Amino acid sequence: MTHLAKSPETSAVPVDPRPAAAQDPDVPVADRDNLMRWLPFLSTPVLLIILIGGWQFAVSVIGVSEFILPAPLDVARALGDLISSGTIWHDLWITLYEVLVGFLLALVVGTAVGAVLGRVLWLERALQPALVALQVIPKVAFIPIFVIWFGFGTTSKVIMAAILAFFPIMLNVMLGVRSVDRGHRDVMRGLGASRWATFTNLELKSTLPYIFAGAEVGIVFAVIGAIVGEYLGGSEGLGHLVVKSLNALDAPSLFAVIVLLSIMGSLLYAAVTLTKRLMIPWHDSVAGVSA
Amino acid sequence: MTVSAPQPSVAPRPGSNRAAGQAQLEVTGVDKIYQARRGEVHALSNVDLSIARGEFISLVGRSGCGKTTLLRILAGLLPPSSGSVTADGESIWRGGKRNDEAFQNFGLVFQDANLFPWYTVADNISLPLKLRGVARKARRARAAELCELVGLPGFENAYPRELSGGMRQRAAIARALSYDPTILLMDEPFGALDALTRDKMNLELQSIHAQAGATVVFVTHSISEAVFLADRVVLLTPRPGRIRSITPVPLPRPRSLETETSSEFQTIVRELRHELDEE
Numbered sequence: 204m205t206h207l208a209k210s211p212e213t214s215a216v217p218v219d220p221r222p223a224a225a226q227d228p229d230v231p232v233a234d235r236d237n238l239m240r241w242l243p244f245l246s247t248p249v250l251l252i253i254l255i256g257g258w259q260f261a262v263s264v265i266g267v268s269e270f271i272l273p274a275p276l277d278v279a280r281a282l283g284d285l286i287s288s289g290t291i292w293h294d295l296w297i298t299l300y301e302v303l304v305g306f307l308l309a310l311v312v313g314t315a316v317g318a319v320l321g322r323v324l325w326l327e328r329a330l331q332p333a334l335v336a337l338q339v340i341p342k343v344a345f346i347p348i349f350v351i352w353f354g355f356g357t358t359s360k361v362i363m364a365a366i367l368a369f370f371p372i373m374l375n376v377m378l379g380v381r382s383v384d385r386g387h388r389d390v391m392r393g394l395g396a397s398r399w400a401t402f403t404n405l406e407l408k409s410t411l412p413y414i415f416a417g418a419e420v421g422i423v424f425a426v427i428g429a430i431v432g433e434y435l436g437g438s439e440g441l442g443h444l445v446v447k448s449l450n451a452l453d454a455p456s457l458f459a460v461i462v463l464l465s466i467m468g469s470l471l472y473a474a475v476t477l478t479k480r481l482m483i484p485w486h487d488s489v490a491g492v493s494a
Numbered sequence: 495m496t497v498s499a500p501q502p503s504v505a506p507r508p509g510s511n512r513a514a515g516q517a518q519l520e521v522t523g524v525d526k527i528y529q530a531r532r533g534e535v536h537a538l539s540n541v542d543l544s545i546a547r548g549e550f551i552s553l554v555g556r557s558g559c560g561k562t563t564l565l566r567i568l569a570g571l572l573p574p575s576s577g578s579v580t581a582d583g584e585s586i587w588r589g590g591k592r593n594d595e596a597f598q599n600f601g602l603v604f605q606d607a608n609l610f611p612w613y614t615v616a617d618n619i620s621l622p623l624k625l626r627g628v629a630r631k632a633r634r635a636r637a638a639e640l641c642e643l644v645g646l647p648g649f650e651n652a653y654p655r656e657l658s659g660g661m662r663q664r665a666a667i668a669r670a671l672s673y674d675p676t677i678l679l680m681d682e683p684f685g686a687l688d689a690l691t692r693d694k695m696n697l698e699l700q701s702i703h704a705q706a707g708a709t710v711v712f713v714t715h716s717i718s719e720a721v722f723l724a725d726r727v728v729l730l731t732p733r734p735g736r737i738r739s740i741t742p743v744p745l746p747r748p749r750s751l752e753t754e755t756s757s758e759f760q761t762i763v764r765e766l767r768h769e770l771d772e773e
Binding site for chain 2: 384386387389390392393394395396397400404405408409411483485486487
């Protein structure tokens with residue numbers, strides 16, 4: 204990022220032709236900015252240590268039964284066993300596959316449907332009651348039906364992941380398509396821009412932040428969809444492993460799989476955020492307007 | 495008023511121009527009626543205006559007098575309800591559609607800078623060139639040149655949000671100038687700026703006008719700004735919006751801030767203010 208001007212507020216000297224005018228050398232603000240940037244990297248390890256410390260405390264001092272809460276070390280050992288056993292990679296891959304395919308499906312279909320509904324007003328009005336109904340229905344309840352229709356394999360989970368991720372993406376894109384600035388439209392109209400030029404230079408660019416806002420929620424929902432799908436039916440995947448550990452009353456490996464799932468979910472979310480940072484560096488949500 | 499539909503709308507009435515034959519923009523019998531929720535709003539009524547090549551016209555009036563509407567009609571962003579507008583003899587509306595060819599030489603500056611936040615200053619400025627298929631390298635060169643012209647050197651790679659309001663407005667002006675338009679339409683471009691910045695921008699606009707030799711139509715609600723910049727000041731009155739008077743400003747150019755203290759300047763401003771108050 205160019206650091207010509209930290210923010211419009213601090214460089215309020217309205218007009219001065221020299222670049223220096225915008226470069227308000229406000230050192231304390233810059234210091235605070237730096238600290239703010241690094242704060243999460245300091246606070247997260249601290250929080251993690253507190254969590255694990257409290258956990259250990261609950262196990263060894265309060266004496267919670269190890270069937271309810273296994274010690275952190277036991278969980279770590281179970282995690283090590285899982286990883287070294289090798290079969291975990293297959294399950295991990297299955298779940299990852301379901302999440303990714305479901306998410307990409309939702310991204311493509313959600314963006315397309317959202318763009319159409321955002322532009323064609325009568326269609327949106329006609330479909331609105333149906334859309335609200337679909338949104339309100341607890342979609343997880345459909346998993347048994349999908350199992351009947353698509354079997355115990357990955358297809359039913361992919362569809363579950365896709366359906367859960369679809370709505371936040373579609374709704375955001377719809378909002379984004381409608382939120383194209385009128386003044387920006389006037390600029391393009393005034394220049395006699397073609398429809399295609401208007402789409403690539405204006406509509407797509409201004410909708411991208413909304414697509415990413417939807418995708419950030421969507422990827423989390425896709426993980427939920429895939430895992431719940433595996434809970435309810437199937438013989439592979441991390442969700443199935445959770446159920447298997449539960450049935451064997453193997454609390455440490457149950458916790459270990461949950462840890463794995465959390466890591467996977469976090470990494471996927473981070474991947475979406477990183478893509479966002481690369482694709483819309485100009486947006487406020489990325490550039491971080493800290494006054 | 496008889497602006498009958500069957501008559502070909504292109505033909506301007508001969509002899510009605512001040513600068514006959516040289517008129518670049520010709521507005522003939524333009525009406526604009528908005529369909530509002532509570533009946534019709536007559537925004538413009540029977541506006542005739544002929545603007546010569548290289549002329550600087552200011553449109554003044556209180557808010558709601560239809561000056562922005564008139565400018566948007568000139569820019570082809572709004573169709574007139576009746577009447578015709580021609581640029582270089584070509585009608586700007588053709589079969590209910592904006593005649594984009596007639597607008598090739600138009601540059602627009604709005605009340606807001608309307609820069610695209612996803613493009614850098616240079617990319618914003620050279621956007622019109624991109625739409626015209628100019629190569630990237632030539633665009634960059636032109637953008638750097640224009641940054642210099644409007645006083646934004648070194649800001650080519652900054653994003654709009656990193657600029658102050660005045661700087662953004664300069665970039666917007668640079669964008670409008672990027673393809674050397676022969677007509678500049680400006681809708682209160684400095685309305686959101688403070689008085690000091692405004693004075694400065696007005697001086698710059700004057701020198702840009704002198705250098706580029708473009709025709710300028712400038713909307714403002716400040717009488718002194720209008721008089722300072724214009725060759726002719728067009729006073730509009732509201733309900734319905736129509737031209738009340740057209741006042742020539744014979745002050746010599748280039749005008750400086752001292753011009754504003756001269757008695758001629760103040761006489762013109764006073765007369766226009768009286769006219770506004772008489773409504």
